Every structure is written in C-alpha cells, then in structure tokens.
Amino acid sequence: MKRSNFIGLAFTALVTLFTQVPASAAELELLHPGKLLVATEGTFPPFSMRAPNGALDGLEIRLMTEICKRLGLKYEPVLIKWDSLLIGLQADQYDMTSDSMDITPERQKKVTFADGWLESGGVILVPRGSAIKSVNDIKGKHVGALVSSTFAKIGEDNGAIVKGYKAESDALQDMANGNLDAVITDAIAAGYAIKQSKLPFEILPEYVSHVQKGFAIKKGKPELVKAINKTLAEIVADGTYAKLTTDLVGFNPAPKNPIRSVE
Structure with missing residues (x-):
C-alpha cells in the first residue's frame, strides 16, 4: 500500500473515532463530565415509578435511559418532589427534568423545553x-x-x-x-x-x-437542547420510542406535531 493511501486511511479512521466519542461536558453544558443528571419524581406511574425489583421504570425513565445511551452519557436520575422541580433546575442541582410536565407559555418563559415528547x-x-x-x-x-x-x-x-x-x-x-x-x-x-x-x-x-409533555432545561444551554431534540427525534423515527412505551400504555403516545423548543 502506498504511504499516501495509508495516511489517508489512518486519517479517516481517526475522524470516525472522534466523531463517535461522546460530547464533553463543556459542549453539552453539563454540570458534570459524562453524566446527565435528570430530575424525576419516581412516584407518578406510568411516567416514573418503581418496578417490582425496586429499580426506576416508566415512560420517561425508559426514554432518558435510551437518550443517554445514544449520547454516550451516564444517566443519573435525581428524585425530587413535584413542587421543587423547577426550583432545583434553576439552582443547578441537575441538568434537566424528565418529569411529566405540560409545556405551557408561562413555563416557556422560565425554562427551555426540549421538543414535546408525549401527547396527552x-x-x-x-x-x-x-x-x-x-x-x-x-x-x-x-x-x-x-x-x-x-x-x-x-x-x-x-x-x-x-x-x-x-x-x-x-x-x-x-x-x-x-x-x-x-x-x-x-x-x-x-x-x-x-x-x-x-x-x-x-x-x-x-x-x-x-x-404535550416536555423535558425542561435551564435557559442558556442551546447545545444540550439540540442534542436532546436530535436524539429524541431519532428514537421516534427508528421505532424505538414505540417499543419502549407501547407495553406500558397500550399505544404510541408520541406527538404527531411536537411543540418545538423556544429559547
């Protein structure tokens, strides 16, 4: 093999490798490198609840697990009572919330919602x-x-x-x-x-x-919002969303026309 061809192949391999490396904390505006801290109640079936073995389960838990897997991040649920969710978000206690929160104009003034993930x-x-x-x-x-x-x-x-x-x-x-x-x-x-x-x-x-329900993110984190939106869209498009949700509620609750993020 010619030296020039070898160098070209090596360069291509390196590019491929680095594009598969998970985004850094700085790139996604994360609080801790390699981790996505996500607030949830853990007491609102079928959105978040305890499985018979004691592990967290539910619609939002399954989706967040898949999102983190695809982003190469460790998923760390943070259990918070409903009335403290947005207070903790603004205080940087976690990166985002996954709780079953309605997207409303009033809330959009306070936080940025990822694209609507469920219609109800x-x-x-x-x-x-x-x-x-x-x-x-x-x-x-x-x-x-x-x-x-x-x-x-x-x-x-x-x-x-x-x-x-x-x-x-x-x-x-x-x-x-x-x-x-x-x-x-x-x-x-x-x-x-x-x-x-x-x-x-x-x-x-x-x-x-x-x-429509939305994942809430503190304002000023556009890269995190983009990453969540892109990954969520992929999960819906390839049929994974339907597989993760249908056995819990009997149908696919993905919005046909998701409410888009407003920064």
Missing part, C-alpha cells in the same frame, strides 16, 4: 356511580390534583375546592378513602392507575385539556 390531556377521575358527569359538575366539590400543576388550576378555574398533593398516588388514595369527590390528572396516568391497581374509579369522557 387532562381528565377527571371520579368514583364509580358519581353524580359528577362533566367538568361543569365540579363546582363546589372537593377535587385533588398535583400541587402547582395545570390540573390544579383547571379545578380552581371551574369553581372546585382544590386540594394539592405532592404525589399523584396520595390523591388517588384520598379519593379511595372518601375524602375527595374527584381527581384531575393526566389521561395516560389515569388509565394506567385504574388498569394496574383495579381502582373503583372511572374516567369521564370529556378532556379538560390537551397537552
């Missing part, structure tokens, strides 16, 4: 046989919802007496104990809870909101 909506759960048949019937009723959530605001806007909870499971348990007339929550979470726990509840057919 708010629904009302009631005990079987309840007199509540629509959102118009919750006025004056005791309704549970995650504290500081869009669901709590929907309840308040419709005249309900809203009680905030730090964990979805606590609200459902309170309703099972007869302390609530209804719970407003995510449609996917509601369906999963009834199916898995055989709860004596029913979901009203009327959606009270239509939303």
Whole structure:
C-alpha cells in the first residue's frame, strides 16, 4: 500500500473515532463530565415509578435511559418532589427534568423545553356511580390534583375546592378513602392507575385539556437542547420510542406535531 493511501486511511479512521466519542461536558453544558443528571419524581406511574425489583421504570425513565445511551452519557436520575422541580433546575442541582410536565407559555418563559415528547390531556377521575358527569359538575366539590400543576388550576378555574398533593398516588388514595369527590390528572396516568391497581374509579369522557409533555432545561444551554431534540427525534423515527412505551400504555403516545423548543 502506498504511504499516501495509508495516511489517508489512518486519517479517516481517526475522524470516525472522534466523531463517535461522546460530547464533553463543556459542549453539552453539563454540570458534570459524562453524566446527565435528570430530575424525576419516581412516584407518578406510568411516567416514573418503581418496578417490582425496586429499580426506576416508566415512560420517561425508559426514554432518558435510551437518550443517554445514544449520547454516550451516564444517566443519573435525581428524585425530587413535584413542587421543587423547577426550583432545583434553576439552582443547578441537575441538568434537566424528565418529569411529566405540560409545556405551557408561562413555563416557556422560565425554562427551555426540549421538543414535546408525549401527547396527552387532562381528565377527571371520579368514583364509580358519581353524580359528577362533566367538568361543569365540579363546582363546589372537593377535587385533588398535583400541587402547582395545570390540573390544579383547571379545578380552581371551574369553581372546585382544590386540594394539592405532592404525589399523584396520595390523591388517588384520598379519593379511595372518601375524602375527595374527584381527581384531575393526566389521561395516560389515569388509565394506567385504574388498569394496574383495579381502582373503583372511572374516567369521564370529556378532556379538560390537551397537552404535550416536555423535558425542561435551564435557559442558556442551546447545545444540550439540540442534542436532546436530535436524539429524541431519532428514537421516534427508528421505532424505538414505540417499543419502549407501547407495553406500558397500550399505544404510541408520541406527538404527531411536537411543540418545538423556544429559547
């Protein structure tokens, strides 16, 4: 082989090698080299929960695991209560959140969301046989919802007496104990809870909101946002997203037209 050809092949091999090396912390604006610290509750099935063996599982956990694998990063979940998620993000306690957070104009002013990763909506759960048949019937009723959530605001806007909870499971348990007339929550979470726990509840057919969920990132980290968006799009396009989510919720909840990031 000619020396020039050998040098050319060697150069090509080096280029290939370096393009496969994971991006550095500086390139992705990470807090720690080689690690992606991601906040989640760990108590909101089927988004984040504990598997029978005690390991974290759920829609967001599976997607984050795959994203980190493709980016060559170590995935480090950070368990945080819902009402502290954005506070911790702004304080640089983690790189981003994966929790089931609705993308809203108000939140977009505070953080940058990666492109919408899941489409769902708010629904009302009631005990079987309840007199509540629509959102118009919750006025004056005791309704549970995650504290500081869009669901709590929907309840308040419709005249309900809203009680905030730090964990979805606590609200459902309170309703099972007869302390609530209804719970407003995510449609996917509601369906999963009834199916898995055989709860004596029913979901009203009327959606009270239509939303997309987003991974929140502190403003000023455009490279991290780009990397997450690119990797997420690849996971959806090659069918991996459907494989990771369908067995949990029975269908592919990827948005057909994702809400795009706004810096």
